[in-house]
Amino acid sequence: MTDDTTPTDPSSEFAGTDRDDRAHDVDVAFDPDADATPCAYTEYVERGEVAGLPATGEDAAGIEREVWDALYDVEDPEMPVSIVDLGLIYAVELEAIESDLESHEDDVHVRVIMTLTYTGCPARKMLTEEVREAAASPRGVASSELELVWSPEWSLDMVTEQGKSDLRDFGLSV
């Protein structure tokens, strides 16, 4: 998530340079006259809630519950928060490979649909593989696959209340 922030305040290097009021038609949001904030260039975007997202497995039972529990155990690579509470999981789908879910073991295929906070995430491979393995770990699951999607875009609004609490404990102001 830290990667989702803008790295630096480029204007601070030349704090003494006068910015004039020359108009330019770049629709950027920077307002030099706005009150200073702890990190003026860090953009914690709120995009509004997306109905049904993130998926949290609230009503899941049986094998599906176990898959969700396994996903809850996967943490963000940088912060002690579950990736489910961070809001990265958009859907979990179970599919019976041969027969119905109730009567046979080891015949469920799990499909996880998730997003990442940042496209340039250097931990992408590590994290997605960990998630896929977690989804395949419960007894009764034969295989799993993972699909990355990029919309709806992840934003702070995707973080659950538990996730916000964990991030606050970690020292983030959310």
Place this chain on the structure above:
Amino acid sequence: MSVIDHLSGPEDLAPDEREAVETLLYRLADDEFVLAERYTEWQVRSPTLESDLALSNIAQDELGHARLWYDLLEDFGHEEADLLWERDPETFTHSTLVELPFESGDWADPIVRSYLYDEAEHLRLQALEDSSYPRLEDRVGKVQGEERYHREHATNWLERLASTEEGHERVQTTLDRLFPHALTLFQPVDPEIEARIDEYGIRTQSLDALGQQWLETVVPFLESLGLAVPIAEDGAVTADDLPETIGRDANHTEDWFDLYEEFTYTYHDLGRDSAERIMSDPDDQ
């Protein structure tokens, strides 16, 4: 029913649609990858620590975006090695703007280049927001969200650089050199395929329309900084305004082949025949 629909892919396309989507993806991916490759040359060399971090982060963003587009090319059966490390450098379709080496130590160069490029990228992404190819449409919002500060960064720096005599001179010199190459951003890979990209709604604005919007954005802004934009007064772009090599049609400057050799050097030096992975790719499962 899931909120997330599964996105239809190459298998749902007719052959001529596939070619159109692939051509568009190569344009996008190659621009982003090559520009990022160039930006990283400024690492530990930018004028201040903050500007170093900013440009490095912008490079990382562009690499992330290149990966999103190359990922979609992998859906068509291509592998990473074929897309980059073992690809014939004469098949890349990026604009020459992104392949030119930087003028040594001249900070005006990455700033002017970034400004010209990121304004163009902003427009071309807008033209993909309602793309008929769902996997493109799915990714555009995320990329746009990460692009905004690129323009903000370039704009702020341009204003500062242009405000002193020496800075103004450097920016003008850079602009004169780069502007013709920036025009190639809107040149066709192949006019017939580009027409199909528009016809099928994969891109909702033609290259000509995008180029015109871009000129309407960058020319007034640059002129407001007291800079002279090397273009006819009526804003018409002719073949005479373009550089000798335009990149898009896979003709490139010698500098591109040097850069290609450099970024593929280690791959070949280690005798590899596929892209090394730390762990298996979930997309491949």
